[in-house]
Amino acid sequence: MKEHATRLALVKLLADGQFHSGEALGESLGISRSAISKHIKVLQLWGLDLFRIQGKGYCVSTPIELLDCDKILSQVKCPQLELIPIIDSTNQYLLDRFGLLPKGAVCLAEYQQAGRGRRGRQWLSPFGSNLYLSMYWRLDAGMAAAMGLSLIVGVAIAETLQSLGANEVRVKWPNDLYYKDKKLAGILVEMTGQAGDAAHLVIGMGLNIDMPDTEGSDIGQAWTNLSQACDKLPERNHLAAELIDSLQKTLITYEQVGLDGFVERWNRIDNFLNRPVKLLIGQRVIEGIARGIDKQGALLLETESGIEPYIGGEISLRGC
Numbered sequence: 001m002k003e004h005a006t007r008l009a010l011v012k013l014l015a016d017g018q019f020h021s022g023e024a025l026g027e028s029l030g031i032s033r034s035a036i037s038k039h040i041k042v043l044q045l046w047g048l049d050l051f052r053i054q055g056k057g058y059c060v061s062t063p064i065e066l067l068d069c070d071k072i073l074s075q076v077k078c079p080q081l082e083l084i085p086i087i088d089s090t091n092q093y094l095l096d097r098f099g100l101l102p103k104g105a106v107c108l109a110e111y112q113q114a115g116r117g118r119r120g121r122q123w124l125s126p127f128g129s130n131l132y133l134s135m136y137w138r139l140d141a142g143m144a145a146a147m148g149l150s151l152i153v154g155v156a157i158a159e160t161l162q163s164l165g166a167n168e169v170r171v172k173w174p175n176d177l178y179y180k181d182k183k184l185a186g187i188l189v190e191m192t193g194q195a196g197d198a199a200h201l202v203i204g205m206g207l208n209i210d211m212p213d214t215e216g217s218d219i220g221q222a223w224t225n226l227s228q229a230c231d232k233l234p235e236r237n238h239l240a241a242e243l244i245d246s247l248q249k250t251l252i253t254y255e256q257v258g259l260d261g262f263v264e265r266w267n268r269i270d271n272f273l274n275r276p277v278k279l280l281i282g283q284r285v286i287e288g289i290a291r292g293i294d295k296q297g298a299l300l301l302e303t304e305s306g307i308e309p310y311i312g313g314e315i316s317l318r319g320c
Contacts, residue, residue, distance in 0.1 A: 004086045006031065007039050011048070011128070017063030019056040046086075046111050047126020049212045062210065064128045065236045067108055075241035078248075080105035088114040090134035091190055091204040098136055098192065098200040104248055105136045108240060129211045131240060134204040137251050143191060143199040148259040148297025150175040150189045153203055155265050156250035157185060160242050162269075166229035170271035173290075173299050173315060177207075178271040181317065182224035184208055203247065209236065260295045267292035272315060277301070281313035290315065 009029055013020060022033040029036070040058060044050050049061040069083050079102040087093055087109040094107050109132045112125035125132055139146055154171040161169045161177070172178045177185035185207040193199040210227045227233050234242070253261065267273060272290040279286040279301055288303040298309035 007042060008085055010036070010039050011043065011064070012066065014050070014058060014060050015064040015066055015128075017060055019053070019059045021057035025058070043127070047212075048128060061212070066128065067110060067240065068237055069108075071237040072108075072241045072244070075238060076245045078104060078106055078244055081108070081244075082106070083108045085110040087112055089204075090132050091188060091202050094134050094136045094202045095190060095192065098202070101136045103136065103138045106244055107134045108132065125206065126211060130209050131205075131207040131236060131243075133207075133240060133243060134202055135244070135247055137201045137203060139199040139201055139255070141199075141255070142197065143193050143195070145258070146189070146191055146199050146201060148174075148293075149201065149203070149254070150187045151266055151293065151297050152250055152254050152259065152262045153187050153189065153205070153247065155262055155269070156246045157187070157205060157207070157243060158269050159265070160246040161226070161229070164234045164239065164242065165231055166226060169229055170269050171266060172271050173293060174297070179224050179226075179229040181271070182222040184224055184226065184229065203251075205243075207239075207243075209233065209239075259297050263293060263295055272317070275317065277315045277317055279310055279313045279315050281310070286310070286313075 006029060010025065013025060013028060022036045025036045026033045040050060040052070050058060051061065052058050067083055069081050072078075073081060084093065084107065087107075089112055090107040090109050092114075094101060094105065111127040112132050151171075151174060154175065154177060158169050158171050158177055166179065168179060169184060170178050175187040175189075176183055185205055188204040189201060190204070191199050191201045208223060208225045210225050210233070270290070270292055273292055275290055277288065277290045279288070279299065286301060286303065288301040291300040291302050291307055294300055294309050296309070298311050299315065300307050300309055
């Protein structure tokens with residue numbers, strides 16, 4: 001983290017969205033203008049939307065509300081909250097420490113160098129424009145009880161975003177959030193444990209808040225930002241606090257009622273409910289009408305053979 005200290009201090013100076021000359025920035029940080037220029041290039045590689053105008057200096061395209069543990073903890077109780085601005089992966093950080101963590105511990109980051117999504121895919125994680133959050137949870141009922149956990153997490157996040165003004169946010173089976181048929185957020189649940197013992201879970205989410213179009217140019221599917229789904233964006237620290245609170249309450253409820261207690265809530269906000277879809281399972285493609293989920297979290301797909309449950313695979317709108 002020490003090697004990033006100067007760059008993070010530079011971000012704080014630039015976060016107000018005003019122009020700052022290289023000379024003034026250098027004086028504030030005790031380094032040369034040429035060193036400022038080198039650090040600026042690294043910040044741009046992190047995905048920070050920065051530009052420079054001759055005679056005026058450097059500026060971020062929009063002001064940045066940096067994450068702040070004190071602000072978050074003033075709004076929600078959390079047994080352990082760590083903010084690591086620059087990290088490889090918030091999920092991996094907690095997985096590496098699960099034996100030392102209290103239930104409900106959270107890790108946040110401003111930028112992930114090796115963020116990952118489902119099936120080992122890369123999760124694009126530019127600095128300061130999204131939210132990268134992971135929570136550790138111990139499930140005493142064991143690994144079998146974790147079946148469908150990404151579904152209930154999706155419900156929790158979607159309902160929270162709806163309560164904050166993003167009324168049209170929906171869930172996509174099994175682990176995404178959508179807005180107007182575009183991906184808004186992804187969920188990655190990873191676990192470790194032994195048969196007959198408690199399951200140690202790390203629940204990660206990446207939520208697009210205001211990611212620049214240039215940063216998302218390499219994403220291989222239609223995507224969107226929370227800024228498009230809300231008339232007024234919530235503050236990032238308030239958003240983080242609300243999501244942490246919702247995840248804690250939802251996981252406690254899940255321990256008590258299981259997935260059965262979430263089926264109706266899922267089906268109410270299912271982006272693909274009663275729509276023609278195709279399900280991809282490896283090289284196999286199955287077309288049908290999505291009919292929600294069952295009590296085991298399986299996708300219910302109506303085909304010429306009737307309604308059948310499917311556990312694995314990915315869905316998309318038919319024709320997409």
